[in-house]
Every structure is written in C-alpha cells, then in structure tokens.
Amino acid sequence: MDKVRNGLRTLKEKLRGQGNPTVAKIRRQRALRERVWKGLPYIRLLLFIVGYLWLLVIPSSQLGQGTYIDENALQPGQVNTYWSWGDVHRADRVLADLEQLRERTAGSDEIARYAVAEFEKYGIPARTQQYSFDTVAGNISGTNAYAVLQSPRASGTEAIVISASWLSRTGEGDGTLNMRGVSTVIALASYLKKSSLWAKDLVFVISDGYLDGMQAWITTYHGETQPNLKAEPLSLQSGVIWTALNVDYPGHSFSHLGLFFEGLNGRLPNQDLMNAVSLISRWTVGVPVVVYDHIDPRDDQNQPALLPAWMPDVVKGNKDVQEYAARARNIRRHLNYQARGAASGVHGLFHQFRIDAFTMFAVPADGPHGFHAIGKVLESSLRTCNNLLERLHASFFFYLFVAPGTFMKIGSYLPSAILVGTAMLFTGLGVWVNAGWTHSPVIDGKGEKVASHRDGKAWQRRHRPVLQAVVIMAATHFLGGLLFLLVSSSWYAANPQVNGPILYLLFTAAPFIVQAVPPAPPTHASIASVLKAFNLCFASALISITSVLNFSLAATLAVFLGLPLSSAAPSRTSSSTTRLAIYHAYSALALGWLVLCPEETRNAVWNWDVLRVWFAPFVCIVYVPLVLQAGLVGLLSV
Amino acid sequence: MDGAADYAFPALVAARLALAFAPLPDALKYDHQLSSPLTSYSRLREGIYLFEHGIDPYSGGFFRHSPILLSLFSTVLPLTPYTSPLLWTAVDSVAAWALVRIWRLRTGAKHTSRDKQIAALYLLNSYILLPSLAFSTSSIENMLCLLAIMLACRGRASASLFALASLVQLSLPSILLAAPLLLLNISRPVSRLALPRPFEAPLKRTIPLFLELCGYVALLTFASTLVCGNWLWVEKTWGASLTLPDLTPNPGLWWYFFTEMFDHFRSFFLMVFSVHLIIYIIPICIKFQHDLLYATFLLVGVLAVFKPYPTLSDPGLFLSMFAVFPEIYPYLRHPIVTALIHLHASLLLPLFNSLWLRQGTGNANFFYASTLVFGMGNGAALMDAIWAGLRAAIGKLKEGYEVAQE
Helix, strand or coil: CCCHHHHHHHHHHHHHCCHHHHHHHHHHHHHHHHHHHHHHHHHHHHHHHHHHHHHHHCCCCCCEEEECCHHHHHCCCCCCCCCHHHHHHHHHHHHHHHHHHCCCCCCHHHHHHHHHHHHCCCCCCEEEEEEEEEEEEEEEEEEEEEEEEEECCCCEEEEEEEECCCCCCCCCCCCCCCHHHHHHHHHHHHHHHHCCCCEEEEEEECCCCCCCCHHHHHHHHHHCCCCCCCECCCCCCEEEEEEEEEEECCCCCEEEEEEECCCCHCCCCCCCHHHHHHHHEEEEEEEECECCCCCCCCCCCCCCCCCCCCHHHHHHHHHHHHHHHHHHHHHHHHHHHHCCCCCHHHHHHCHHHHHEEEEEEEEEECCCCCCCHHHHHHHHHHHHCCCCCCCCCCCCCCCCEEEEEEEEEEHHHHHHHHHHHHHHHHHHHHHHHHHHHHEEEEEECCCCCCCCHHEEEEEECHHHHCHHHHHHHHHHHHHHHHHHHHCHHCCCCCCHCCCCCCHHHHHHHHHHHHCCCCCCCCCCCCHHHHHHHHHHHHHHHHHHHHHHHHHHHHHHHHHHHHHHHHHHCCCCCCCCCHHHHHHHHCCCCCHHHHHHHHHHHHHHHHHHHHHCCCCCHHHHHHHHHHHHHHHHHHHHHH | CHHHHHHHHHHHHHHHHHHHHCCHHHHHHHHCCCCCCCCCHHHHHHHHHHHHHHHHHHCCCCCCCCHHHHHHHHCCCCCCCCHHHHHHHHHHHHHHHHHHHHEEECCCCCCCHHHHHHHHHCCHHHHHHHHCCCCCCCHHHHHHHHHHHHHHHCCHHHHHHHHHHHHHHHHHHHHHHHHEEEHHHCCCCCCCCCCCCCCHHHHHHHHHHEEEEEEEHHHHHHHHHHCCCCCHHHHHHHHHHHHCCCCCCCCCCCCHHHCCCCCHHHHHHCCCHHHHHCHHHHHHHHHHHCCHHHHHHHHHHHHHCCCCCCCHHHHHHHHHHHHHHHHHHHHHHCCCHHHHHHHHHHHHHHHHHHHEEEECCCCHHHHHHHHHHHHHHHHHHHHHHHHHHCCCCCCCCCCCCCCCCC
C-alpha cells in the first residue's frame, strides 16, 4: 500500500514539478503577467501597424476571389430572349413622346399621367401617386406612376419591381434626365404582358425626382409613415417584393453596364442578384459589366489614367500596380457611399424593406449598345428572378466588390478595422491599469516614511475617479445631441455658411466647462487618465461593432479615431498654450466639417430628413463627442 | 422615504413615469430581448382577452403566464394604455425601494448617502428599464424577488415566504432561491464576508418555515386551479420552463441549443439543463453560510445566466444588486473586463437581432453569437462576485503575499 502511495507521490511530483504547486502556479502567473505588461506597447504597436497596413492592402491584386452564383435556383442565362426590334421601336416611340413632354416643360403630374396612359393602353392597371416632403430646406413634391401586372401563374403573393426614376443618378441626381430608362420600363411592360410565364407580380414604377419619389412610393407601399411625408395611398397593391431592378439609362447609347448597389445606411443587396445579372449581361447579351461607371483605362485608351503622371514608367507599367489603382478607385467610391450611409442610386431605398435591389447604369457612350441590349438583359434577368422559390438568403450580404467579377469575402477585409479597434482597446486597458497604481513614498500608520524599500518608494494602489470621467463622457454626448438638433434645424439650413462657424466656435468653447470640475486629489489618479481609458475602450467597442453593420464607416472611424484618440496624452510639462493648441487640433478634427464642408453637411441632413439615414446623428452624437473627449484629456491634465 | 433621498427618489420615479408615457415605438413590446414568451405583454393581453370571452387561454400554445396574473389583470387591475405604464412604474419603484431597504438592513443604518445611488442604479439600469418599458412581466418577477429578500432580511418570515411562493408561481426556476432565503430568514443580513464563521442558528428552525412555504405554494396552486377550472395551466406555465416548447429567441443560452438538437436527445438535455441549475444551491449555501444574503445574490446571478427563458431584466437584477455589496469592490479581479464584455454585448445583441430578423442580412448564428458574448459577460460577473466574496475574508495583504486558490 505504501509503495503505491509513494509511487503516486513521485508521479505527482514529476507532473507538477518540485515544491509547492501553488507557489509554482503563482510564479507562473506573475511571469506571464509581467511578460504581457512589458510586451503591451509592442503588441499595441503591432496591432496598429497590421491593422492600418491591412486597410492599405485591401485593393491588392493578391486578394479577392472570382464571383460565383450561390443560389442554384437562379439559373441565370438559361432562357432564350424574345425582346425584338419591334419592342425597341416601341421604346423609341415612347422616348419621342417623352422628349416632346420635356420640350413642353411638362410638369411631373403630366408626365406621370402619360406613363399611366401608356401602361393602361397595354392593359396593365396603373395609377399615379402624389407626394410631398416637408424638409428643413424646403418642400419637395412630385408625382409617381406605377403599374401592377398580375402574375398569370400564381396568387400574387410575391412581386418583382422594375423601376426607373425621372432623374438619372448621374452626378448623384444633378438633374440629368433618365428618359431612356423610363422608356425602357414602359416598353418592357408592354412586352412582358404578352408572356404567361410570370410566377410573381411585376410592378413597374416610374418615380419622380431622384430619390424622393421612390422613397414616397416604397414607404407607402409598406404602410410606413414618415412625419414629414404626405403621400397618396396606393390603390393598386401587390405582394411581398423580393427583388427590384432599377434602370438608369441617361445617354443616347451605352458601352458598359455599371453596377450600383449601396443602399441606405450601408446595407448591401445579396451578391447573387448582381452576379446573375452580370453573367446574363456578359454572356447572353454581350454587354461588358463594370463596377460603378468606372471603365478601366487598360481597356479603353480614352479614359483618364488612374496613376499620376509623375510616376516612373516602370511602376506605371507594372500590372499589379495598375490593378491596385483600379481596385482602389472602386473601393474609394464604395467607402464614400457606404460610410455616409448614402444610397448610390434609387435601388438603395429598397434595402430597408429587405428587398434585394441594384441599379443597372448604362454608362453613356457613343455605342454600341442601346434599347435592344438593355431590354434583353432585363428580360433574362427577370426570368432569373422569376425562378426564385425563396428570398435570396445565403450569407452573401457582406462583401467588397473590388473589380468586375472579383469580390472580397468578409473575413478578408473585416480584421483590418477590428485590429485597429483591438489596439485601441489594449491602449485603453493599459491606461486604466496605469491609473490604478502610483510609485510613491510608502507612508506607514504614523506618517513616517518606511525605509525598507529602495529609495523609500513602492508601487501602491490608488483610487480612480470613475464617476467624474463617466459624467464628463455623458455630458459630451449630450452636447453632441444638442449639436445634432441645431444642425438639423431650419435655422442652420437657412444660412450654413454663417451658422457653421458659429456652431464651431460654440461647441469648441462649451467643453471648457469641465475645468470647473474639481481636480482629483493628488493621491488619486487624474480624471484625464481615466477619461482617456474609457474613451479608448468605448471607441474601440464602437469600431468593432460598426464593422459588422457598415464596414466602410468602421474603417473610416478606425482612421479618424485610432491614432488621434490613442495619442491624446495627459502631459504635465507642456505649457498652457501648447495644451490649448492641442485641444484646438482635436476640436478641428471633431467639428471641422461645420466650416469646411457645408455642402456635405446639407446632404447628410437632407438624407436624415427625407431618407432616415443615421449618418448625421451618428457623427454628431457619437463621433464628435469621442474626439472632443480626447481633446479634453489634454486639457484636463493640469 | 426620508432623509437625503426624500427628493431624489420621487424625482427618479417621476422621470421613469415620464419615460413610460413617452411615445416609444411599439416594436419595443415585441422585442425578443425584452420579453420572453413567458413574460410578453402582448401574449398576456391576448390571454386576458380569451379568458374574458370564456375561452380557456391555456388550451392553446400561446399563453404561458401564470393564472395569478391572469386573474389579477382581468379583475382588479385592468391593463389599458393608461394603467399599464403606471403599474409598471409602480412595480419598478417598489423593487427599487426594496433594494434600498435591503441595503439599509445590511448596513444597519436608518438612511445612508448611498440610498439614492442604489435607487438610481436600479431604476436607470437599462437592462431593467427597457424590459419594463416593454411591459414585460419579468419586472414583476424582479419586484417579488427583491421583496422576498427584503422581507427575509427584516425577519418577516411569513411575508417573505409568501412573496417567494408568488414568485415561483410566475417563474418556476426561482425555486432555487428557496434554500438561501429560508436560511436568511433565521439569520441576519449584515455583512460577514470579512469575518466568516459557521452558521449559528439551529437548522431545525427552517423546517416549519419550509412547511409554511410548501403551504403557500399549495395554496397558490389551488387558487390558480380554481381560477382556470383545470390543471392545464401547470403544463403551460411551469412545464414550459422544464420542456422548453417555445423556441422564440431570447438572450439566454437555452433556445439555440434546442433548435439545433435532434429530437431523441431532447429529453436528456432538458434534464441536464434543468438539473444543472440545482447543483449550485448547496455549494453556494455552504460556502457562504456566514452571509446568506450574499448567497442569495449569487444564486440570482446563476439564474440570470442559466435560466430557461431569461429577459434582459434577469441579468439586470443581478448587476443592480452589486450595489448592495460595496465591501467586495476592492477585491474584484477584472471589473473592467466584465464591463467591457457587457458593453460589447449590449451593443451586439440588438444589432445582431436586427441583422437577422429585420435587415435579413444575418442569420440565427449571429444572434446566438451575441447571446454567447452576453452569457460570457454575465458569467464573468458571477465568477468575479464569487471570488471577491471569498477573497474579502482574507482582507488586505502584506506586501509579498498573494492569495491562491487550491
């Protein structure tokens, strides 16, 4: 028995090592803690570098993969198309009528009534819908026309929308007319009426204006109310809309079909839909597809070069560099739409109701394609959408379209922003731990220095003023809310050039109130350090979480917040002028847009007012306060 | 309310009432995170409607509220757009008041400067506030739970046990709290975390209390059966906690497991999940026999993590109860990490819920992942509370010493 016991003991010792296992465990833990603490600056640096480099590498030709169709039911391009020159002739006739209307400067009511008359001529029930938006910048009103072609094969519980807006998306709705797009939809309606194979209702919408008309129509269709919108109820109804195709054809001919897909608040449509239409366009009809209206200068000598002229030819001639430049242009455009939550076309309004939609943009050119090609693409695409037995659902909603036929999966771009966020988190945690300790003389109970330590000093815990820091943060976010109320008011809209700078000065000055907060006693940690820790942790959580919702916004935040917030330092030595200068740098970063981009601000407020895009409130209530807090960190460290 | 808190508490309640009457989106009432199938307001309304029209609400599969609530709201307290906000505000206020009373009884002071902070921590805790704005009956459960604890602290054994029996009527898993509450009734609620000692009061005294509890439960069960006229309600209300018939997503850990489970494993794992809840009672009551209020607090935390149909107000109750135990704060090991996990979880939960169910770009796994993060946050808070509660007994360490767990 003893033998067994001894044997067990030796075995135990061999496994756990000599001596007291608890002591060994404590040593191990201490060593690990020490190593992590010593390595923290390097870990942070590494995370920042890898994160930012990753952001830069995203356009690289080495990343990304070819697009493919995930949903088998789509079966793109498996049908014969029968759209013929006769139908093209009908489209031409509609176009001639529309041009006459334009020449007579007909009102939107008359144009809508013309469209309704055309639809009804082919035996499709059609109606008009009047609407008006009451915005801070003034009143917007118009008239939509829509027609519902009942599905001959099913009960009409599902529907596909084919739409064209009166204004093209050229120049983000700069007033270019989309008459050919409208003619295509009307002519297509008369053509589609003839076939009996539709399993879903086809809803044709000619929306007035650029985005406002469709917003009025689609919200009314879904029975949503918007306080500043007055719209006629829709007397023709159909089922659940699954997909929507928006046609934008501003020129007299086109060379490429461009894909525009960003929706409101950064929502993207299912990639399968665009992949299917791209396949059809390329292989059934023979129209090349591009992302946006970006025609690659490598394909077309007339396009402006993407690389700056001063680059040496060796670099300019490099295939990878050229590919990088082309992809970077697409990604920049994407970031620009998605980060601001703006729709890149009328399709963007559908996404809020779970409808997969995108815009087919006929890139204006002298040729070779026209009504014949776009009609064929639409016919075949509609047949593909008609095949769907359920909504497009595979997790194909998170992607970056970097080039025609190439995309990046979420795993290949998401980590960039998350890594920057993690670096900020570690910085914040480091600041938090540091704030809790002080290297100061040890005082014993009798008020005398204890000599047992080297130079009489030792690491001691100290109190961290959590409540004050949280109150300051809450106050700045409250201030941000106030800023948003002012920016979205009609007072600001009346004169942004003057009121912008006024607001800038006001909101730069307001945070100075924190200097009234009594400073923490010297035995406690400074409020500034706790504020910095919380500020960084909160910003990092925001970046990581926004990245799933809207990657572009998260990446932009990572760039604008990552380094500035991490380098906000409570420095004790600098003079008050330097500290003021640093604070003003932060306030310029936070509020500079008020002075520098009044146009951009107006757009964001319009988007909030009419389309409920939360970019403007997000900037005011989340972004501005975070940067101001970082500014306060420097200001508070007296 | 007296002393320093005499204006703060009414102000908080008034603010809370104003919020309850504010025009909030109706979607709040249908949010999965704020009310579970067992506590949902719309289901309660439907059950009352059926009941008042002479249809047995328990004959369907939709209504799972206790007959006690059914009889209460169909007779004395009708639910209308005006009474409900008042009622739920009152419920929250009583709960906050009970929490403040618990704190006072623990410190033995008549009123302290922390009173308003504690009331604010309960009334403004968003995990508690939002379910209450959604009129989830989990607010009522929270109130009963705090009342039972408060009365037990005061030594009002009968009242406390009756509150507990009512709580069990509303939510079966709360029976977990019976053991520490019985013991709390015969001991005192003052903080002994720093000075642990064996349980003094004779355990025999719990036997009559236990019998009394059984009596109350039997009485309420009988009353419920009388209200319904049959025993169907037992299967629909208590049975739901054990057999999980409704897999509507919630922020807890059960629903996803059971959506994925093959049917022939289902009963086994239901048993495992239910029994798993029970195993915590005895160890926690033994380890914290010197401070049974703390043991109760820990079991509230266990319920918050592992309950079958939790809403946000269950973890909310656990987190708000932290306010009563300031003596453990210096011994918490990783409060900032727990806080950060909660920050992430509270942003992720609504986001992934809407990505899955509103935007349609995500799927169930998204929301499940966020509930896991949330569960991790609550688990971390619970572990830390256990550690700090034990660690408090050792007190401040001399330099060069360290506490280790064997």
